Amino acid sequence: MLRSARFLFFLIFISASVSAQDALLSRADIQKAMAHMESSYDRFVEKQITISEIPAPPFMEEVRAEYIRSEFERLGLRDVHIDQEGNVFGMRAGASDRILVISAHVDTVFPEGTDVTVTREGAVLHGPGIVDDVLGLSSLLGLIETLDEAGIQTDQSLLFMGTVGEEGLGDLRGVKYLFNEHPIRMRIDGFISIDGSGTSGVTHGALGSKRYRITVKGPGGHSWGAFGDVNPAHALGNIIARFTSMPAPTDPRTSYNVGRIGGGTSVNSIPFEAWMEVDMRSYDNDALRDMEQLFLETVDHGIDAENLFRKSSGTSLTVEIVKVGDRPSGETDVEEELVQAAIWATDSMGETTNLRTSSTDANTPISMGIPAITIGGGGTGARAHSLDESFDTTDAHLGLQRILLLVMAYDEMRKKAQ
8 A cells, every 4th residue: 555654745847747747646557557566575675686687798698688678578568578688678558659767787897707686684685796687677577567457548558678898898779779770769759767675866967978998019029028119118217107196177077097017927028018008087078078189188198108208229119099988968857747756756766766867878868968867776786796796675565666757757748748
């Protein structure tokens, strides 16, 4: 049953009237759906555990994707398939052929061979990836089941999607393929990513990033016998020192990080090559491009300086610059119907909405002007991306209920706008 304390306060929004919201909350099918989510949540948690114990390392998501595909088929979605990029799709047809995408990412940050066994301590689950983003995947399945159980029909067609390549060097390759290549992209009016935990956050801002792998190469040699020849590690060190000594803008906030460094064969050898991976981020595309240009100029300067300094040796360095990540920034305006629906759904659960900016699958549609947000799946998560990641399932069904209210409120708004 609905908890009356969760539904005492409602806001008046530009894009939806109070009477329409009240009508949605009082609908018998919505009431039935909310009750089903609460009474069935233990089963949904078991499904979450099952998914979490299927490894999905970066670029090796196939086994988990196949499991999600089979679940989409079991739940009766139409046109269930895995596309050429590895994304999993399933459609729940609405009265219209216009589409709202509801997604979660299949991949994790954990490498092949990681022990993904889930353990329990009362209401708390422990296991790498148990929240990010297994909670999102299990939320998709719980939502699909509930819509059918309550006999809910939507005006929009709902495209449920498990994306690949959201984490790390995956560079949002799954969602980029959807919006740049997939034939269905022209029918998409909105995009919701379920990622992380909690019942208050609404990510409507996209934090952009540029990521590079820089590999400096030289002839190598003995540390004593070839001393005086160009040294890739020395050049790399000079590049890092010069770049990281430069201030980053605070408005708009911009950051940089040298996250990985490697190379060389032994302590007494001049390396044949040295490499690093660099991450730069900003809320603003112009600021990010400026930081990127500054970084690339610093790389060129560092190589030229080492070559000039060791010119008499007759040796020289070369550099290989590879962009390994490019996530666009942007924002879905707060007055957009999708954001307003999310705010209303959050407040309807008795929570205070926390508007956020982050880097998620929603970055791509946001940057293309398509309304998109990311929200959590409920409960309380901790230590994401660590081996002791955890999820407190206490009242976590409230997150799934919020997702339902968001989807239905947005559906009503879109129907009225047509």
